[in-house]
Amino acid sequence: MRLTEEQQAVIGHGSGHARVAAVAGAGKTTTLVLRVLHLLAEGVPARRILVLMFNRAAREDFTAKLVSLAPTGQALPEVRTFHSIGHRLTQSLTRWGYLPPRELLSADWQRERLLRQAVMLALGGADDTTRETALEADRIEALGSFCELVKAEMIGSGEFYERLDFGPNTEHFVDSYEQLESLLEQHGRMTYADLLYRPLRCLQANDEARTRVQGFLDHVIVDEYQDINQAQQCLLAMLAGQRAAVMAVGDANQCIYEWRGARPDYMLERFAATFGESSDYPLSTTFRHGHALALAANHAIRANRRRPDQLCLAASENPRTTLDVGQGGGQLIDELNAWRRSGRGLDQACVLVRSWALSVSVQLQLLRAGIPFRLAREDRFVFRLPLVQALAGYLRLARDARLLHDPAHLLLLLSQPTPFVARERLQALAGQLAQSQTWPERHDPLLASLKPFQRRNLKRRWALLCELPKRAALPPARLLELIVERLDAEKVLKRAAARREKGEEDVRLLDVLIEQAEESAQAPQDFIDLLHRPVENRADGVLITTVHGAKGLEWPLVALWGTNEEDFPHYTRDNPLDDERLEEERRLFYVAITRARERLLMLHDGGEHRPSRFIAESAWQDGNRIAQALHEDTSDAVSVAAPTLVGRYLGALNVTLALQQAREMPAAGALAAYGKGTSHTPGQRVRHEVFGDGEIMVVEGDPANPVIEVRFEHAGRRRLIAGRAPLEILQGDPMT
């Protein structure tokens, strides 16, 4: 392997601090391993070097490479994660008597129990309903992450609560945090976040303790710097002290944890604020994919204001990457089948989703097509989601009235979506209803303990359950709509979720299920069975994961699912995008597309959903055309939307290609205005953001908002709602 000049510069960096801006796939591990070996060869003792990695997988990867490249017998430095350092510091500070001993809460249920106790203490004087709402599983989970984040950000719980939008019914979070702190102290326990938080607070407050841990290092190398949180940053500064030179490596364009306090500008500003002067090094060449994708990535991130001025360049020996856009599950299935037919394994492919809710439709499509898959998180299997289990349960009841006599089945349906009633009470009610088949008398003790609104809700739900078997003839999609409407499910899910995003995700899950049920209209029973099919991860299956979960990984084939407006970028009418969130969504899209090596397929839903603006922003067709032109070494001019950007890219590669300005694409901000007030006639030439250029063949329906059929040069014939499609009318010659 021949190192690039940029890599060599990093490896041979002299004295002082350094920042390395590395694009995705820049061979960071190789470069940093060689940097460590260079330091060792220069005589720096191994014990005076520390390498800090983001997580355990990255640490193992780094260690394996270090061992494989080091001369035999060479003593090697420690490669640690932040948490393992925190763990060790905690042990030392405890041994030296600066920290009282505490035991780590290792099991989730232990932590959950303490959280529940903390809530009960914080809401001592509150009414039953408030307490029961606060004790809902989702809200306890949200409180748990709130408490961990307060410690990760090293700020007061009140200030942190003000900073983020935790939604309604979370006002007890700040008090519950304080109660949890007291409980942890009383019981001599600590949480995962305490592994960093406790030693840091101790070292900040105690000069003597600090002098005992500082001064042992000359070099600290830290990876994924763009996403480290405040506690990790403090730890880094503490370990480096006045003496060690810090080399921070990262990519501000891949900063995807803004919601928990990371910021793209930290890569530059926070480093300078903490460590002062430093040398800056770019690692701009990617060894992952071809020019088409490198260009698409550069285009995709271009609209962000907060980004480094750095292009991602593809190395000439990289695989050629092809980019494509498609619509719907059929195309995903076709792609995966074609991949298999070409002799490739599904374990070399990945389906990426912006959020887990979007994976539900992929799972159902793959199940139906018999394509094996595995999930990065097994609890996200569609049939394991409590809401899906319950909805499938409602459908089954419609087909089988005997289930009205089954207490376990009734309990499932009474508890999802949540009626905000404690489980023990629901259990008692389900048992009684299964036997009596009638709603209890007014003064029944079972009802006496319920609030009037809880009583009303549950009575309405029981009426729905009794009605369902009479509606057996309705297709599943209609049944689901009926259930959702009667239970006011959207409102309940939004209210029950402790984070706004979680509520929106659950509502999206409802939509996705109804859409899927609609698609199975021909075989309704199959749809119901599908939701019940026991599925397990298949090692040979295609991986489904979120973009966040794909950080640092790559696959030969990547299909990005759900590339629709509102899904990716994610927003809703109640939760519109501001500039900062749009930029974070764009970075997430950048991370998503740069996971592919050979092929990237961006899939959107079509129909009501508009394709994501990010597809157009990536100018993927330009990328394909330029890559093709470079491959063929053509002298013909290539027309592109952004000749300056493409010209810079080619200049950096030292190649020349004639470029010409394509007609300007409509700006993303103009999306809402598409098609409005425009008249459409057959023969007109149009440009679609996703499908490219084409000709209108048919215009029909409401003249104010017609349906048009367009023959696209590359995407074939498509029917579109003119008012909704991201379409621009072109002037000039008809297509030939």
Ligand SMILES: Nc1ncnc2c1ncn2[C@@H]1O[C@H](COP(=O)(O)OP(=O)(O)OP(=O)(O)O)[C@@H](O)[C@H]1O
């Ligand atoms: N100068 C080079 N020439 C050719 N291939 C290289 C070069 N540097 C790195 N690579 C290759 O690039 C691939 C990725 O490198 P490596 O594993 O070091 O990076 P990484 O840390 O996993 O990637 P990333 O930069 O995304 O974090 C490896 O196959 C590596 O051999």
